[in-house]
Amino acid sequence: MPMPPEALNNGRSQTHESMWNDYNASGYMSGTRTGVDADLVRFISQEKNEPDWMLATRLEALKIYLSLPMPAWGPDLSGLQLDKITYYAKALDKQAESWDDVPVDIRNTFDRLGIPKAEQEVLAGVGAQYESTVIYHSLREECKAQGVIFEDFDIAVQEHGDLVKKYFMTGISPHLHKFAALHGAVFSGGTFLYIPRGAKVDMPLQAYFRMNAKGMGQFEHTLIIVEEDAQAHYIEGCSAPRYGADSLHAGAVEIFVAKNSRFRYSSVESWSKDAYNLNTKRAIVKEGGHIEWVGGNFGSNVTMLYPCSVLEGQGSKADHLGVAFAGQGQIQDTGAKVIHLAPDTSSNIVMKSISKEGGRSIYRGLVDIGPGAERAASNTQCDALILDEKSASDTIPLIKVKNQSATLAHEATAGRLNENDIFYLQSRGLSEAQASAMIVNGFIEPIVKELPMEYAVEMNRMIELEMEGSVG
Amino acid sequence: MAEIIVQAKTEQLTISNGETVFIFDNLAENKVAKLKLDIGQDCRVKYLFLSAGESLVEAERDITIGPRTVFESYQAYLGTTNRLMNFHNHINEQVNINQRAIFFLKDKQSLRVNDIHTFLQPKSSGTFRAEGLLDDAAQIEYYSQVNIKPEAQLTDCRIDLKLNLLGKEARGLMQPSLFIAANQVQAGHGASTFNLDQDQLFYFNARGVTEIQAKMLAVKAASDRFIKAIDHKLGQKTIRDIIDNIL
Amino acid sequence: MHTLEIKNLRVKIEGKLVLDDVSLSINKGEVVVIMGPNGSGKSTLASTIMGHPLYEVESGSIFYEGRDITHSKPEERASLGIFMSFQAPPEVAGVDFYPFLFEAYKSLCIARKIEPDDVFTFKQRLDEQSAKLQADGDWSKRYLNNGFSGGEKKKSEMLQLALLNPDFAIFDEIDSGLDVDALNIVGRAIKEFSDSGKSALVVTHYQRILKFIKASQVIVLVNGKIAVEGGPELANQLEDQGFNNINR
Numbered sequence: 001m002p003m004p005p006e007a008l009n010n011g012r013s014q015t016h017e018s019m020w021n022d023y024n025a026s027g028y029m030s031g032t033r034t035g036v037d038a039d040l041v042r043f044i045s046q047e048k049n050e051p052d053w054m055l056a057t058r059l060e061a062l063k064i065y066l067s068l069p070m071p072a073w074g075p076d077l078s079g080l081q082l083d084k085i086t087y088y089a090k091a092l093d094k095q096a097e098s099w100d101d102v103p104v105d106i107r108n109t110f111d112r113l114g115i116p117k118a119e120q121e122v123l124a125g126v127g128a129q130y131e132s133t134v135i136y137h138s139l140r141e142e143c144k145a146q147g148v149i150f151e152d153f154d155i156a157v158q159e160h161g162d163l164v165k166k167y168f169m170t171g172i173s174p175h176l177h178k179f180a181a182l183h184g185a186v187f188s189g190g191t192f193l194y195i196p197r198g199a200k201v202d203m204p205l206q207a208y209f210r211m212n213a214k215g216m217g218q219f220e221h222t223l224i225i226v227e228e229d230a231q232a233h234y235i236e237g238c239s240a241p242r243y244g245a246d247s248l249h250a251g252a253v254e255i256f257v258a259k260n261s262r263f264r265y266s267s268v269e270s271w272s273k274d275a276y277n278l279n280t281k282r283a284i285v286k287e288g289g290h291i292e293w294v295g296g297n298f299g300s301n302v303t304m305l306y307p308c309s310v311l312e313g314q315g316s317k318a319d320h321l322g323v324a325f326a327g328q329g330q331i332q333d334t335g336a337k338v339i340h341l342a343p344d345t346s347s348n349i350v351m352k353s354i355s356k357e358g359g360r361s362i363y364r365g366l367v368d369i370g371p372g373a374e375r376a377a378s379n380t381q382c383d384a385l386i387l388d389e390k391s392a393s394d395t396i397p398l399i400k401v402k403n404q405s406a407t408l409a410h411e412a413t414a415g416r417l418n419e420n421d422i423f424y425l426q427s428r429g430l431s432e433a434q435a436s437a438m439i440v441n442g443f444i445e446p447i448v449k450e451l452p453m454e455y456a457v458e459m460n461r462m463i464e465l466e467m468e469g470s471v472g
Numbered sequence: 473m474a475e476i477i478v479q480a481k482t483e484q485l486t487i488s489n490g491e492t493v494f495i496f497d498n499l500a501e502n503k504v505a506k507l508k509l510d511i512g513q514d515c516r517v518k519y520l521f522l523s524a525g526e527s528l529v530e531a532e533r534d535i536t537i538g539p540r541t542v543f544e545s546y547q548a549y550l551g552t553t554n555r556l557m558n559f560h561n562h563i564n565e566q567v568n569i570n571q572r573a574i575f576f577l578k579d580k581q582s583l584r585v586n587d588i589h590t591f592l593q594p595k596s597s598g599t600f601r602a603e604g605l606l607d608d609a610a611q612i613e614y615y616s617q618v619n620i621k622p623e624a625q626l627t628d629c630r631i632d633l634k635l636n637l638l639g640k641e642a643r644g645l646m647q648p649s650l651f652i653a654a655n656q657v658q659a660g661h662g663a664s665t666f667n668l669d670q671d672q673l674f675y676f677n678a679r680g681v682t683e684i685q686a687k688m689l690a691v692k693a694a695s696d697r698f699i700k701a702i703d704h705k706l707g708q709k710t711i712r713d714i715i716d717n718i719l
Numbered sequence: 720m721h722t723l724e725i726k727n728l729r730v731k732i733e734g735k736l737v738l739d740d741v742s743l744s745i746n747k748g749e750v751v752v753i754m755g756p757n758g759s760g761k762s763t764l765a766s767t768i769m770g771h772p773l774y775e776v777e778s779g780s781i782f783y784e785g786r787d788i789t790h791s792k793p794e795e796r797a798s799l800g801i802f803m804s805f806q807a808p809p810e811v812a813g814v815d816f817y818p819f820l821f822e823a824y825k826s827l828c829i830a831r832k833i834e835p836d837d838v839f840t841f842k843q844r845l846d847e848q849s850a851k852l853q854a855d856g857d858w859s860k861r862y863l864n865n866g867f868s869g870g871e872k873k874k875s876e877m878l879q880l881a882l883l884n885p886d887f888a889i890f891d892e893i894d895s896g897l898d899v900d901a902l903n904i905v906g907r908a909i910k911e912f913s914d915s916g917k918s919a920l921v922v923t924h925y926q927r928i929l930k931f932i933k934a935s936q937v938i939v940l941v942n943g944k945i946a947v948e949g950g951p952e953l954a955n956q957l958e959d960q961g962f963n964n965i966n967r
Contacts (some may be wrong), residue, residue, distance in 0.1 A: 386654075388655055389656070392653040394650065395652075395661070396647065399663050401643070401644045403637070404640060405667065407667040408664055409663070410648070411660070414658075415658050415659070416656055670772065671809045672811050674769075675811075677794045678794075678802075679823040680823050681819070681826055682826075689818055693815040
């Protein structure tokens with residue numbers, strides 16, 4: 001397809017340049033318009049043919065975005081120049097036309113991770129191919145049979161507008177922080193997942209098996225609604241590095257878990273090493289509901305990710321399991337937030353972090369036990385491995401207790417690999433790198449074992465790759 | 473053991489190398505808002521900080537501990553009007569530091585403690601414990617921070633915070649943080665609230681003991697251990713009297 | 720008037736029926752023994768008499784010395800003179816053992832409108848009783864039941880029995896996990912209690928404890944119901960034949 005000259009961005013990956021051919025060169029389309037304002041917001045909304053209420057919601061969020069200061073907490077975001085970022089480019093065009101367009105080093109990583117070719121193509125955003133896979137089809141059948149709606153967010157806005165309107169940006173309010181407001185204004189694409197009452201979906205629902213998967217965008221919105229007595233497991237992301245020139249990702253995930261339902265959200269993320277990954281993920285859990293977050297974070301320049309569970313209903317529960325790996329030049333600022341609002345709520349947080357080669361992993365946690373949370377119980381265990389003397393680890397939990405019948409325990413440890421253990425494995429023939437990798441994998445095993453097999457394998461391989469890099 | 477009682481107007485206190493001292497820092501009496509304490513090397517120091525009753529609203533203590541010194545630090549906040557307390561320990565090489573803090577607050581008392589421990593040099597070890605009771609509508613914000621600098625390899629330390637909320641309006645905030653830039657270290661922290669599970673509560677009730685009485689027993693146990701650890705007659709008597717008054 | 724009278728008790732836990740139409744009565748000075756296989760509801764019965772909040776009495780009643788205690792709180796029952804020796808005494812780190820004992824003693828005295836002894840007198844009695852029970856190690860430095868072995872926990876219960884001076888005691892599997900020496904010590908303590916004319920309910924799995932007491936009734940529970948009742952000779956029968964053969 002011929003491309004307008006403005007779309008060529010000197011040396012950068014063409015897969016992220018606009019590939020329009022029949023739209024007039026407009027600043028938005030070619031990706032050269034930077035910064036965010038009301039015009040852009042209107043343009044986006046119009047492009048998607050959104051109903052008026054959605055445009056109104058966007059504009060309201062924009063107002064809030066412009067009024068809020070940068071967050072005072074978290075890692076240093078001074079390198080992020082909000083005015084210079086492109087906020088919208090039609091998602092469709094981000095995909096590679098073919099496998100050949102995918103950068104070589106990315107293809108190599110996929111190979112080393114042993115990811116099957118079909119999946120690789122999907123992960124690379126080579127959209128057309130996945131529809132031919134068997135897994136995709138059987139997933140579609142299962143969804144149809146149970147009444148599960150698993151759809152592009154844009155399409156859901158059109159076809160399930162009432163549902164979307166009821167929940168959209170109510171779990172994550174634009175007032176929450178500047179990037180939530182930004183998201184509310186310029187979000188584009190994403191996933192809509194609706195699990196009807198009583199449905200128990202056994203197969204994990206994976207993001208790239210969505211109807212029209214486009215690969216992870218900058219401001220994707222994932223809206224998940226789980227009705228009463230239902231159960232499902234959703235997996236977002238992959239452990240292969242996601243390449244891209246996008247410097248800012250401010251996506252949002254909102255999950256609504258209704259009475260007595262159980263939902264697991266797994267995500268293994270590895271962003272390219274120059275990105276700012278500032279996603280907001282939040283679950284609102286009603287009476288007797290149970291949310292589980294299982295996550296792995298690798299790569300990216302700066303990641304800030306604190307999945308938050310709001311335990312609104314009596315007896316609701318949250319589990320947060322996570323692994324963060326900070327390599328050279330990386331800051332993984334991750335953690336977990338649980339807000340106990342109702343009686344008999346309970347939370348369990350298990351976080352493991354690893355830092356090496358000058359990387360810095362930071363655990364930022366919040367356990368907030370409100371006055372109404374009678375007999376709330378919360379347990380946190382966070383452990384940090386600091387692999388060499390260049391690296392660092394910070395653990396900064398914040399614990400607020402406003403109810404005297406709550407039981408709370410928080411334990412954290414930090415240290416390095418046990419030399420005796422490494423020596424032992426070496427004496428059995430493993431190289432130092434292999435031994436270290438094995439121990440590190442053992443360290444994160446409690447979390448990895450909660451992931452579906454192929455992800456667990458990927459995560460283990462990611463660790464091996466990272467560990468190999470550490471030895472000369 | 474040489475004894476030093478911090479007096480009003482003392483803003484700088486130096487302990488020479490090799491000294492063994494007991495330092496009594498009674499904030500309500502001495503009213504010293506800022507104190508810089510420089511402890512030399514190879515010392516044995518027992519330091520008791522007491523903030524009870526009508527006391528200064530804000531105060532800070534900046535303490536430098538020389539190599540190979542053994543530093544036992546006790547902090548007691550007992551029914552105090554003190555609202556903000558800043559402690560900073562600068563820890564040099566091969567220091568052994570043991571800190572215990574207890575707090576009893578009631579009515580609408582509110583206290584914020586910033587307790588920072590910076591390990592500057594290698595091979596030091598420290599345990600930092602704080603435990604206390606909040607009655608009525610009292611509030612505490614306890615920020616206990618351990619900073620391990622890159623040079624401070626082979627540091628071994630632990631923070632333990634325990635909250636006991638008695639009153640319905642009582643509020644507690646704990647932030648035990650670890651900022652670690654050296655890798656050959658062992659660092660840990662724990663934070664918990666004291667509470668009885670159903671079986672434990674049933675056991676107490678079956679013996680005629682209510683939940684509140686059980687919590688008070690826990691507080692008594694903590695203060696008994698604190699007083700015992702001080703192991704110094706003047707300090708023990710003073711603290712015991714005040715606690716008995718409060719409880 | 721019976722010391723303890725249970726009429727048609729039906730008890731549920733989390734919606735599941737665990738005791739079905741249980742009735743029994745204990746007179747002053749009597750010792751009633753409850754036996755049965757695992758899961759029969761013996762400990763449930765004990766805990767229900769003591770007032771464990773988890774056990775819901777669906778119907779039926781419990782009377783102690785003519786007083787309806789079916790829905791009373793555990794501390795109220797304790798103040799009336801009821802004591803239960805727990806099968807698995809919980810550990811409570813953070814609460815010192817001796818101060819706890821004194822606190823319990825004082826609370827119960829006050830509830831019964833008796834003047835409590837001062838702490839010195841109490842401590843003397845405590846030391847005497849601990850010596851009789853041959854407590855290993857120095858319990859004065861321990862948290863409540865914390866780090867106590869199984870045998871020590873049972874002795875801790877017996878110590879409390881001696882110090883808190885109840886009128887009626889429930890022994891929930893006091894003999895489980897005890898070696899011969901400990902069993903002798905515990906058995907003697909129970910005998911002493913019973914010989915003083917007080918009533919007791921002994922829940923047990925084994926026959927061994929029975930040689931220390933004179934059982935007036937033996938009741939066998941199976942699946943939450945009373946399967947058979949009899950005199951002390953019933954215990955011997957069970958020892959020989961096991962529980963399976965007594966289903967009626």
